[in-house]
Amino acid sequence: MTLPGQRRVLAVDPGAVRVGLAYSDALGISLMSAGVLKGGSGAAQRIAGSALELDAAAVVVGHPVNMDGSAGKEAAKARALALSLARLLPGIDIYLWDERLSSHEATGILQKANRKPGRNKHEVDVLSAKLILRSFLDAERAGNAVEPLAPPEEE
Numbered sequence: 001m002t003l004p005g006q007r008r009v010l011a012v013d014p015g016a017v018r019v020g021l022a023y024s025d026a027l028g029i030s031l032m033s034a035g036v037l038k039g040g041s042g043a044a045q046r047i048a049g050s051a052l053e054l055d056a057a058a059v060v061v062g063h064p065v066n067m068d069g070s071a072g073k074e075a076a077k078a079r080a081l082a083l084s085l086a087r088l089l090p091g092i093d094i095y096l097w098d099e100r101l102s103s104h105e106a107t108g109i110l111q112k113a114n115r116k117p118g119r120n121k122h123e124v125d126v127l128s129a130k131l132i133l134r135s136f137l138d139a140e141r142a143g144n145a146v147e148p149l150a151p152p153e154e155e
Helices: 043-053 073-088 102-112 121-141
Strands: 009-013 018-024 031-038 058-063 093-098
Touching: 009 043, 009 121, 018 043, 018 121, 031 043, 031 121, 043 073, 058 073, 058 121, 073 093, 093 121
Parallel strands: 009 058, 058 093
Antiparallel strands: 009 018, 018 031
16 A cells, blocks of 8 residues: 555666666665666557556656757657657656766666676666666655656647
């Protein structure tokens, strides 16, 4: 049973080849790996399936904006993915969250743990998703969370 103000959140580190997933407990304290899915065509459906399976109340999609804050090609793909998820998951809050340098930070953490990021790409993807999720949850606790995306209008 989830109490008011508690919710499980799924974080997505989107990629063309792999999509890293991580989720929180309902209190937003523990972060767990939800694995890696195949990126590309059909990724939104696979992510939506994971969100439903995990009973997520929110999905946070990493938004890889450029260092100057502008949105490039990958950021546009992340936005399109988030909008697809909003269509597929009515009633579940979908957020875009700045993920600048999350993969770089994840690679550094693995290197410090004497793990070879090149051989452990799945670990980089999941750790990146955990970093996105921790950043989102910390901001939310501090009262700095963004509004969820508005569901796309039917055409």
